[in-house]
Amino acid sequence: MNLKETDLPGIGKKFVIQARSGDKLTIIIHDDGRRELYHFDHDDPDDSVSMVTLDDDEARYVSAIVGGVTYKPTALENIEVALGDLIIEWYKLEPNYKAIGHTIGELKIRQRSGATIIAVIEKNHKKHINPGPDLMLTADAMVVVLGERLHQQQIRQILLNGSG
Incomplete structure (x- = not known):
């Protein structure tokens, strides 16, 4: 995974994530707490194929889901115990x-x-x-x-x- 962080004066902060899968995701965190998530096309990394706007509470809840706080796949639990x-x-x-x-x-x-x-x-x-x-x-x-x-x-x- 590759991560680039940029300050956006007067707006907030921008994070560009290049995942190992080749997917590109841009997250803009606005100073007012809003988050904008942009997913880009594999074939044209400058072409946004989807966009989601979340308020602060929604973003924190989604991050807990993605981070595995609310649900941990059984396979991962078994691997962690074994290893x-x-x-x-x-x-x-x-x-x-x-x-x-x-x-x-x-x-x-x-x-x-x-x-x-x-x-x-x-x-x-x-x-x-x-x-x-x-x-x-x-x-x-x-x-x-x-x-x-x-x-x-x-x-x-x-x-x-x-x-x-």
Whole structure:
């Protein structure tokens, strides 16, 4: 996920979110508490396909729903119990990530982060389950990582910045 935040003097604040799915969402929070949500077309990221306006109470209620406060899917409850402090995260290797073109071994993923790459799914959908150190990371691949929260933060930096 990519997030850009912009101050809108006299209006409020604007957040542009580029989701891993490719969806683009813009949220404008007005100084009076209103929220405007814009969803954009995949094929034309400048073309808004829908817009919703919420007042402050509505926005807070929707955020609780989306955040899982009001309902937590059973599958997630079971995973959290089974894994304890361990978290599974999915990272899409955007073309600007410095880890692209390097192997898992070259990046010393496990030694530097404490996390384990449990799968890599390439852009062409080729799957590498429990990949070894010789697997080279490629652009637009999805990297599935198991680790604690601190490990996840560290691996995110390694994927973004490479070995340097």
